[in-house]
Amino acid sequence: MGLTRRTFIQQMGWALTTLGVSESLVLWADRYQQAIAQPTRRKLALLIGINQYAEQVCDYAVPKGSVLNGSVTDVALQQELLIHRFGFQPSDILTLTDQQATRQSILDAFQAHLVQQARPGDAVVFHFSGLGSRIRLEGAFEQAEPNGSNLEYNSFVPVDGWLPTPENPVIHDIPEETLGWLLRSISTDQIITILDTSHTSLGRTLQGNLRIRSRPSTPSGRLDELEEVLQDQLSRETGISKAKIHAQWRSGQVPGLLLSAAHANQIAAEAQWSGFSAGLLTYALTQQLWWATPATTLYFVPNSIGFTRVRLDQASQLLSSGIAKGFASSPNADGVIHAVDEEGKAQVWLAGLPAAVLENYGASVLAISSSGVSPQSSTQSLQDFTHPTLHQIRSREGLMFKTRLISEADRPLVGQWVQEQVRILPRSVGLTVAIDASLERIERVDATSAFSAIPRVSSVIAGEQPADFLFGKNQSAYPLTASLDPSTPSAQNGYGLFYPSRDAILSTLIQDDEAVKTAVNRVTPELKTLLATKWLRLTENQGSSRLGVRVTLERVGLEPISSSQIKPQPLKPQALMHRETVRSIWTAPESDPALGDAKLTLSVGSQIQYRLANYGDRPVYFVLLGLNAAGNAIAFYPGEADMLEQTILAPGESVTVPPSEPGWKMQTAGLAEIHVVFCSAPLTQTYQTLATTRPKTDTQRVVLLTNPLEVVQALLQDLHQASAPLVLALPKVEVPADTYALDVNTWATLSFVHQVV
Template sequence: MKRRSFLQRAGSVLAALGVGEAGLVMTGNRYYQVLAQPSPRKLAMLVGINQYSGSSLTGCLTDVELQQELLIHRFGFQPSDILVLTDRQATRQNIETAFIEHLSKQAKPGDAVVFHFSGYGSRAETMDEEGERMNEEESLIQNPKSKIQNLLVPVDGVANGVLEETLWLLLRSLDTDAVTAVLDTSYTDLGTGLWGNLRVRSRSVLQSNVSQPQQPAGQPSTEELAFQAQLRLNSKLKTAIPGVVLTAAGPDRQAFEEQLNGVGAGLFTYALTQYLWQATPATTVQVSLCRVAATIEQMVGNKQQPMLVATTDDLSLKTNPKQTSLTYHLFPNSSEADGVVTAVQEDGKVAQLWLGGLPITILASYGVNSLLTLLPPPGSEAVGNSPRQLLIRSREGLKARARIFPLLTGETYQLQPGQLVQESIRVLPRNVGLTVAIDSSLERIERVDATSAFSSIPNVSLVVTGEQPADCVLARVRKSGLLTGEKSSSSPIYYSQYGLFLPGFYLNPNTVGVEGEAVKTAVQRLVPTLQTLLAVKLLRLSGNEGASRLGVRATLEMVAPTEQVLMQRTTVRAIGPAPASDSVSTDLAENAAGMTDSGIISLPIGSRIQYRVHNYSDVPVYFILLGTDTSGNAIALLPPHSFANPSGLETNPLQQQAVGIGETIILPAASSPFKWVLQGPTGLNEMQLILSREPLTQTLAALESTQHPRGDFQRLGILVSPLEVARAVLQDLHQASLPAAETIAATPDSFAFDMNAWATLSFIYQVA
């Protein structure tokens, strides 16, 4: 039988599951008790390599730490059952030997096993044992007895790579089906280690330092082939790979890493572990991938698309929408959290924290004086009605130092390592700006002129490409690889046009100028786009679905051409249980719209949509719906103007819209003549539903003062001054957080947001 490529042999991706994200949540609930059997033991092997010869990565060791803290404090792994190999330890021989000794020889039926790799990926030419011609997808050369195979690059280089086929054999050697392999790497050669403002985790043979001249470049080592042959002699090998494989990038896509507030991290690993810190126990791996894919799409567009691969030869799974499993095949052992106490100092009054549960969008801005609530120590119960809190005094990346707050005279409370923490009050600076990287491919005179032009634009700062985090990149448009989607060449051709890109070189809509445009002219032309991007950044800073204690739930639904539930967002930490789904049909959820390969919901142009919002808190909730469309415009579902005018002014004010206690509303209202129909072009839509205990007075004033379109009913409008509106939203949320936020004595140049006061729910989907 001809050996198929991994994707042919094992491939069943999210799109093939045939249900939307909301459907996955509801469908998965029926299978949790079956799929999550108690595990006698939990084993993990984590591999991260930064220090390669010739070129280095910066985020792989952080990835390992992210996984390690998550597995110990959220999923109950024993530290002694987690084997970590980093940098010099992670040779080919050590990786393969450690897998056999730590995982294969120890794992018993029912055990949960996690294998994680962060590092470079590459490709190698291997011979087909049966001498059959590979099809075009399987072979990039014309040798009928060879094929191109992916490999993981150990610290000793591409020439000593761990072949993909070797990893599958190792996984098949495990005597358990509860297996998760996480691969934060990619294999497509871009000819460069830096792509936009991100580092690429794929490495070509030409980039590597081959230390064995007698070994032909691009071919596996004889030791690797001998090890693989030895594995095949194992009579206990499973016929199919158990469990699931989570990949940071699909075929011909890239896995990226970025500097995040002083610490490098893989986008995929960070997004995955952060979501799992906050996820409720009933979370399937498909839902996790949906949420992770949405986070990554926000940052880099479609350049990186994570995938879930069902590793089995059972082709029936390709059409079976009810094939679900829990992430890591486990229920979390602890409550959802935003971080954990890792060490205690000063007689138990000061804590060292790991904040792996903070959303990636707020990490760079998360400020001192933020307040966290301590959960009871592991194995104990809460005492009294007032849980203790920690005040952050300093922070570096994901690590922070905090003290008990308030610290009372004669205090006897003792912090304990392992205590989980949840956000209570989030402190952010008021002067958050937009960071732009100037692409290194620009000529020196272009960079000088661009720097001069940017210096006159407020709230914008410049950084060196690849060395610091950036919100966008100014670059010339490439003839291939950027606009056309073609595979990049080693000598790219550039147009004499400038555009604005996301950090992973995904072109921002409608930002390309004319041929021959001067760079200073381009910068001035892009000022409105820069303001929109900063507005979006500010709104994302309010994102708190996982941390909010305001009881709200919202769903995105397709109304036409068919009725389908697409996504559901719920504040899981709200006081009191969330109500059962009201008029949202489980049957509708199971027939929801299809997803892209990355798990992003995709809707056709012309679809009619609506949002359904339910308030299960103890107060009326005021709201606004803001976001960006596929053309890059800032948009809002504008509230109607009042008919009554008690002030006697000629201009009627915008209505303060609210959802009453226990009430469910539809946006836009069914009675409104406006129907929300998705328009072209194709691209990404991102909407933020912001709900507050207090009226959004300044937000409505900002809409009024900038002369937005008027009307007597809800309708979609393009924001004239999105930055002014976004700032007003944050000011409203700050005001709604008083007086609780005053307890931390926030400075005048900071916002302080109380998690009891508001919720921001994010909806991201593609229009195609």
């Protein structure tokens, strides 16, 4: 029996619901003030990342390379962030990766580095990336389950977490309860625990084109004797029984702040991009903390992954916790300089931009402050970027970029922050489609052949290389029931396209049997729509834009008719979420505090609108483009009369889209993705191209697009032309032919993704 849509959303919590424990920032406000008032406090971190598990540990054949690919990258992402954004001393950060991360080494490091060194008021960060597991323990924690019916518990898998055998039925994992006791042994309440792992077993290792971070099985056995001795010792020292520590984990009662990529019955995953892989939680969290400020409301979407955005209230709490000393006085940034040679060429760690953008970053230009360095050395103000030193990117390896100095200024210094100045994107960007590994070999061969004939489209086998979307069969209505194990027979349903998470793009699915090549030909027109969507994602720049704009997603509609009413009355708009630029020199107006209680799912039949606000000092023009929940391209069409005048937003003004009741009605379940693009110059070519899709009436409304790729290409050209005067004024900038050069002072793209159920 398939999962219901609502059940699926609950199980995919790492993609669709709030992460962590608390949704409120109020409890952390005082802690933030205390943090910045104690500049001499110590900060300690233990970061663990494991990719290279043996088959006897992970319980499946190790794929080409290693079991996981992004856990060690997660450690590097956290380490760079803690040092250069939060002022940790490198000597206070201990990392254990791959073969270093044995069970005993992890436990010893936790005791020696955190428990024995931390003092009241210190800040502590513990991070684990790797496999999690469910384990079935013989006679463990009997008192935790009065009826004795549930003997399964969560564990973290060390590199030597050997599976039990009949000859040696011992489980070598680290039980979740042990971590709970260890956390409660630390002499400070300023603790941040980040767990980019999961425990739920789905019986497979892939979810679409994502790699699952949990064992595909549930081993049975007993705990190691040393583990039992340790637990008894920790229980006595903390005064917390085994039953109580188990119950505390289940209820989320963890010291300090817990950021978890998955809750009970949910999965965590890692994605691969060009040149690197990373955990979805870790990359999204660290990326946005590079450019966030304590007042920023954080959201994330792994670009090109296609998940609904996640409200990271916990990330905002992270900013207001004990690790944020010096954070408030520093500007946001996109990366940091790692090394500089005698000619002024630099190596830049650039983890503050969306991963999909980095894949296509070309010869982009970065602004480097003449005085600001990471907070462990000094502080920096936004004014430092008024006359920046400019560097242009020459090459890239993973998250490290080599640049050359292009402005007449002092040589850059190691530790200086960098911010995006000009985004240079190739016009030849194409689409990569992953072919579902669960298809039969002949199906995969036919699909590869069919996609090779489509211009600007390439294909790979799921799980082997990065991809924008997935081609497969509609094995089930819901991703969690769609097995990607190649040994599992394919369901007899139609082919279609999916996001890499295996969320279906409904407009591409049919139930009829058809040949693979026929199916590829059928979805070929949709590939143009998806390529247009990829282009829109490449313009997203909430963190780097210098325009002063905000967009709020609101629920609208009509109240039910009461006995005293003749007709339904409009509901007061309810703010659900907002996006705003964070690098503008203008101060954004205060946001609605009710946003903290917003849910990111909408019911079919709900009505919404977008409220656009300009808090800068210059007029901006706007356009709204995206995909509805069915996967169809849509746009806000302003009408024929005075088109450009209707899409201009003066300083201090706001407008709603659609501009009148009853709003935009959600008619189909699925994922909807909307991008609101602002520009300091008229979007002339965009609206000329948009006008070729003429609605039947001349009124403003959201319409289906028949030419989405042409519209988006026109938009990119408008942004390119608007940026040209600023780019040409920059000294020695080389703009390669056949590229778009977009200056952050001219445009802003704020993006929304929501689930309709």
